[in-house]
Amino acid sequence: MALVRDRAENAKQRPVPPNGFFYGRLKMNQDRQTSAQRGYGYRWQKAREGYLRKHPLCADHGRRGQIVAATVVDHVIPHRGDSKLFWDSGNWQSLCKHCHDSHKQRLEKSGIDAGCDLSGIPLDSNHHWNRKNF
Structure with missing residues (x-):
């Protein structure tokens, strides 16, 4: 499981789920029509x-x-x-x-x-x- 930095000021790391949740959300926004x-x-x-x-x-x-x-x-x-x-x-x-x-x-x-x-x-x-x- 990959790690992602949360905020620069506290430099905490949180796990990124391997199922591509974050990628899926980014992709969903890219596929969305303009306003x-x-x-x-x-x-x-x-x-x-x-x-x-x-x-x-x-x-x-x-x-x-x-x-x-x-x-x-x-x-x-x-x-x-x-x-x-x-x-x-x-x-x-x-x-x-x-x-x-x-x-x-x-x-x-x-x-x-x-x-x-x-x-x-x-x-x-x-x-x-x-x-x-x-």
């Missing part, structure tokens, strides 16, 4: 700017009673290439980059909405506290 090819070209940039002007605050932080500026327009239901869903502004929400890159991505991968609202109730609608008959 313009995926629909995020000039038209999207203009729509995004307009939406952020109308909805300047992060929706996730807002649900927690916090005020944080939004920088990303996110598709609530992932469009997965569906043009109609992509351009449906009712399927958009404003998020800060942190929420989009961490919370939203984790939600899409796991299906679990982590966190609580102001009253301490879990945001995940499938959490047992949110069920009618528990």
Whole structure:
């Protein structure tokens, strides 16, 4: 098993799995279409700017009673290439980059909405506290 330096400042070494996991991830990113090819070209940039002007605050932080500026327009239901869903502004929400890159991505991968609202109730609608008959 090969070793890779983690960070220069601590010079720790960590094993690299022999199955090519890191190579596979690099290859996956190389095969990915450009943002313009995926629909995020000039038209999207203009729509995004307009939406952020109308909805300047992060929706996730807002649900927690916090005020944080939004920088990303996110598709609530992932469009997965569906043009109609992509351009449906009712399927958009404003998020800060942190929420989009961490919370939203984790939600899409796991299906679990982590966190609580102001009253301490879990945001995940499938959490047992949110069920009618528990």
